[in-house]
Amino acid sequence: MDVRAELTATVWKVVAEVGAAVSAGDELVILESMKMEIPVAAPEAGTLAALNVNEGDAISEGDVLAVIETS
Template sequence: MKQVIANMAGTVISVLVNTGDEVQAGSDVVMIESMKMEVPVAAEVSGKVKVVKVNPGDFVNEGDVLIELEG
């Protein structure tokens, strides 16, 4: 299973994809606010969104799984 992982700790400000969406490698899928900056998190691989594990307002730590992809 392919996963999109948080690259830093912060608060999720938006989720840019929904379950079932197709994403391409390099596409931004989540925006995190960290140290007063908005930081995009991109998918490293292409695939179909299987599960979105976070919601806006959630705090995430570096290494947390944000989205699971299939395909």
């Protein structure tokens, strides 16, 4: 399952690590836009298979931030 950005922003902080087990609602990354911090949470439980961003990256709406493998 792809986790996509809902807005154009900058990656402020990467919280999760590839290979980690995540539950629905766990924070993966925190975005910054217009001086607001916007957490991006896992929509489903699974394993974080890929993290496509680093802190400081500029992202656009619809970009794939992470990939979660569900069972």
